[in-house]
Amino acid sequence: MNWNKVKINKDSSEVKYQLVVNAINDSIANNILKVGERIPSVNDFSKEYKFSRDTVFKAFTILKNNGVIESIPNKGYFVSSNIKRVLLVLNTFKEYKQVIYNALIENLPKNFIVDLQFHHYSLENFKTIINNSKGKYYKYLVMNMDHVEVPEILSSINNDQLLLIDLNVQFSEHQNYIFQDFGQSFYDCLAKGVPLFKKYKQLVYVYPSYTYHPRESVVFFEKFCADFSFSYKIITDPKQFNVQKGNAYISVSERILSTFLKQCREKQYELGEEVGYLSYNETPMKEFINKGISVISTDFEELGKKAAEFIVNDNPVQLIIPTSLIIRTSL
Structure with a gap:
């Protein structure tokens, strides 16, 4: 039998039966093998690709259990699914x-x-x-x-x-x-909020040392404050976070939001008047927390x-x- 539709990378470090599984899955995903198409028997596949019968049988068993192929008595193995992973x-x-x-x-x-x-x-x-x-x-x-x-x-x-x-x-x-975009787009969003920021004495960017949020946002925050003449502060140590009346806080951390809300409640600050808060990344709940948390967010x-x-x-x-x-x- 000369049947070599399935291309198997024998240079891979994968175990041999997984090579067969991967190759058949990949052939189906790329429409090389189509649903209903017959594939060789275990013995024929073993001879064609120079694998042991046990290796091919184990691979076919995995593919059958995953619903990728099926065996029909007296007819052989057929592709039963075009599932793409x-x-x-x-x-x-x-x-x-x-x-x-x-x-x-x-x-x-x-x-x-x-x-x-x-x-x-x-x-x-x-x-x-x-x-x-x-x-x-x-x-x-x-x-x-x-x-x-x-x-x-x-x-x-x-x-x-x-x-x-x-x-x-x-x-x-x-x-x-x-x-x-964590740079210019961040700056542009801050610029749209200038009328609201003007009622606060200082803008505080909370950028915790543990965050993986891109550092370029700090650069564009500083540029924004310089361009629009805002007094500002950057906090990198969460232990230094202490809500002060007259400040608007911008934060990339969800942990800071909960701390901020707790401190506002303890100090009886009115959110949106005595203190402000702008969060990064929209989530379904921010629309409803404390009558709504303002956000900068990608869709x-x-x-x-x-x-x-x-x-x-x-x-x-x-x-x-x-x-x-x-x-x-x-x-």
Whole structure:
């Protein structure tokens, strides 16, 4: 028998049965194998690709258990599903990332399955996730991290299968991306809030030392205050956070929001009059907390939708999602 539709990378470090599983999954995802198409028997596949019968049998068993192939008595093995698996790699779990995930899932056809993993800003975790996923997925959506080794780690994934999301760091002009802008867009949103900021004596940017929020936002905050003649302060140590009447606070940390609200309640400060607060990243609850928390935020639902379009349509994408200022009673 001469049947070699499935291409198997025998140079990979994967165990042999996983090589077979990955190769068949990849062939189905890329329409090389189609639903209903017959594939060789265990013996024929073993002879064609020079694997042991046990290796092929184990691979076929995994594929059957996953619903990818089926065996029909006296007829053989057939492709039973065109399921396409997608890997979504996020840095950490936060509420706004749930919005991205939900929008992605809701805008994908039912034959797409999304596996979610987190690298927690650890290079070793990032490297392990990417290396262990090579060849297993139809598309890869990766929230990258700011480290010089990241481009090399991602180079093993074809550019047409890879979409970088959220952070515009460590990428090339040839890659697909959907980013938010933490610099000029942040500045522009602050500029729209100038009439509200003017009722406060000082603007305080709370940028905790533990945050991974891009440092460029600090640069553009300082530029904004200089351009519009605002007195300002930057707090990096959360222990120094102490709400003062007459200040407006801008923070990138959800932890600071809860501390701020607690201190306002204890000091009986009226939010939006005696003190102000502007939070980064919209979440479903900020509209309702204390009659509404003002936010600067990217449209994360739109980000998820655009990511789904990339997966389904196979069209290249290079997009910056707009950032908006949403005014509520906290300013």
